[in-house]
Amino acid sequence: MRLPVPLDRAYRLLNHGPTVLIGSAAGGRRNVMAAAWCMPLDFDPPRVLVVIDSATFTRELMEASGEFSISVPTCAQRELTVAVGGDSGREHDKFEALSIATFAGEQVRAPLIDGCVAWLECRVIPEPHNENRHDLFIGEVVAAQADSRVFSSGRWHFDGADAALRTLHHVAGGTFFATGDVVGNDR
Ligand SMILES: Cc1cc2nc3c(=O)[nH]c(=O)nc-3n(C[C@H](O)[C@H](O)[C@H](O)COP(=O)(O)O)c2cc1C
Numbered sequence: 001m002r003l004p005v006p007l008d009r010a011y012r013l014l015n016h017g018p019t020v021l022i023g024s025a026a027g028g029r030r031n032v033m034a035a036a037w038c039m040p041l042d043f044d045p046p047r048v049l050v051v052i053d054s055a056t057f058t059r060e061l062m063e064a065s066g067e068f069s070i071s072v073p074t075c076a077q078r079e080l081t082v083a084v085g086g087d088s089g090r091e092h093d094k095f096e097a098l099s100i101a102t103f104a105g106e107q108v109r110a111p112l113i114d115g116c117v118a119w120l121e122c123r124v125i126p127e128p129h130n131e132n133r134h135d136l137f138i139g140e141v142v143a144a145q146a147d148s149r150v151f152s153s154g155r156w157h158f159d160g161a162d163a164a165l166r167t168l169h170h171v172a173g174g175t176f177f178a179t180g181d182v183v184g185n186d187r
Pocket residue numbers: 019031032033034035036037038051052053055056057058059081082083084085086087088089090170174
């Protein structure tokens with residue numbers, strides 16, 4: 001079940017370093033791409049960093065709308081993650097081509113991806129120097145949700161859940177690590 005995550009706990013959805021899907025929409029177009037370079041930047045108000053290459057269609061839609069979404073995919077979505085990270089939505093609709101189901105966010109128009117385990121809705125905090133020079137975007141998280149099967153009370157709990165629901169951590173070339181084993185007990 002999808003449940004809201006308090007904004008001061010939203011950083012925990014990304015703190016373990018998952019590869020994510022970036023959703024975007026503007027001018028009647030929408031898109032999704034994979035991003036491994038995405039991390040929390042601040043607790044409250046929550047902010048995130050994401051690197052979005054200047055050649056991507058995602059970048060064009062983000063710059064036009066000032067918004068984006070982050071969906072955190074699972075091991076079961078590995079092929080989908082590689083696929084949306086391997087071609088551009090500029091010429092075709094990846095959602096139709098790959099039968100990707102989405103749902104609407106509460107605060108932004110960028111689509112959220114079904115079957116993921118966490119979702120953050122973000123508004124770009126404009127920093128033109130970082131964007132132009134380093135492809136680095138800062139987003140303020142304005143809404144967050146997570147799948148209660150693996151995230152509740154502000155914590156991930158992959159142990160005991162279906163292994164297919166674990167998150168993906170990109171190494172290189174489409175190889176990922178799965179996360180989820182607890183080391184230490186201060187959770
Ligand atoms: C696992 C994975 C991680 C990726 N991480 C990033 C990233 O952090 N930043 C980035 O700009 N591109 C990243 N990419 C590449 C984009 O997803 C890729 O360029 C995509 O085709 C852009 O799509 P678009 O033109 O439809 O926006 C990654 C690709 C994969 C497969």
